């Protein structure tokens with residue numbers, strides 16, 4: 001006979017969202033099981049994480065492989081350096097980082113299994129999931145299921161009958177290269193209406209483009225003067241659309257819920273921060289809709305603003321050229337860094353943007 005395990009909450013996916021959800025749920029006194037398909041899985045990722053996350057989520061600073069104090073914006077032959085030394089970026093290795101997050105969950109009291117979620121059946125008061133552990137099937141009966149199974153979420157496909165809206169990135173690790181700035185490359189040639197990147201990585205450097213086609217990556221390599229062959233890979237990244245928070249006893253968090261910041265495409269921080277909000281709501285036995293309400297209170301404004309800015313400034317090469325000129329102004333740099341850090345009191349002075357724009361256009 002197949003085995004049945006009981007728990008209050010089953011969390012599927014041991015990346016930043018799932019590991020953090022399990023950690024804070026266990027801390028909040030909830031009986032929690034966390035399952036992760038392969039414990040050695042390396043999530044394709046630049047590993048860039050805002051430094052204040054280490055304080056917010058009480059993470060060990062030994063996980064920081066590199067520290068980045070400037071970002072560089074590049075469009076054709078134009079370059080703008082933005083000093084972020086007051087709000088630096090950390091570069092982490094995703095295997096070590098995700099492992100450490102899962103260890104935190106276990107220390108807090110969650111049970112961790114290497115297992116794969118297969119399917120579920122939903123009842124009025126509970127949900128029964130079928131998981132595969134090694135070569136045997138196990139059933140888990142829980143009050144709630146948390147889908148933290150990433151951008152290719154099987155749970156989302158099963159429960160909501162759709163896929164996470166996403167873009168296909170194309171990227172490559174370059175072990176022989178090392179950068180000390182995170183460079184964002186713009187323009188239709190290398191990045192379409194998004195950006196391409198050249199970042200320091202845990203081992204060497206990582207380059208890629210959000211419009212995931214090999215031709216644009218080749219153009220980026222030419223722009224970066226990289227003439228060695230690279231092993232190019234593709235992986236989806238969520239777009240902030242059709243957000244899904246809760247349905248039929250299932251909560252969605254992280255990539256499965258599209259909680260990736262528009263424009264910058266940062267997902268690690270928001271996966272953890274959203275997981276904390278979700279765990280608080282569940283631990284306090286609040287109604288499920290409270291999760292969406294609290295998330296919106298915290299992040300809707302910054303997500304919507306960055307999505308709007310992305311649509312305006314990355315619309316075409318003309319607008320990118322304007323953005324580059326705007327970014328030369330220290331005031332704009334400061335405002336954008338504050339906005340990026342989620343300072344909720346920040347109000348973008350659109351009047352200032354218009355005045356600078358007018359001046360630029362009249363001068364041309």
Ligand SMILES: Cc1cc2nc3c(=O)[nH]c(=O)nc-3n(C[C@H](O)[C@H](O)[C@H](O)COP(=O)(O)OP(=O)(O)OC[C@H]3O[C@@H](n4cnc5c(N)ncnc54)[C@H](O)[C@@H]3O)c2cc1C
Nearest residue numbers: 013015016017037045046047048117150254255266267268
């Ligand atoms: C090329 C690329 C570069 C990126 N660079 C950055 C960056 O520099 N900074 C940043 O902040 N974000 C970056 N991101 C985004 C970031 O990687 C994600 O937003 C973040 O990992 C989301 O965390 P998550 O826990 O929701 O999902 P994931 O990290 O994808 O974790 C999901 C986990 O669920 C597991 N899983 C899946 N299905 C099952 C199943 N059926 N059963 C059990 N387990 C399952 C997976 O193995 C995985 O470990 C990048 C993304 C890409 C594609």
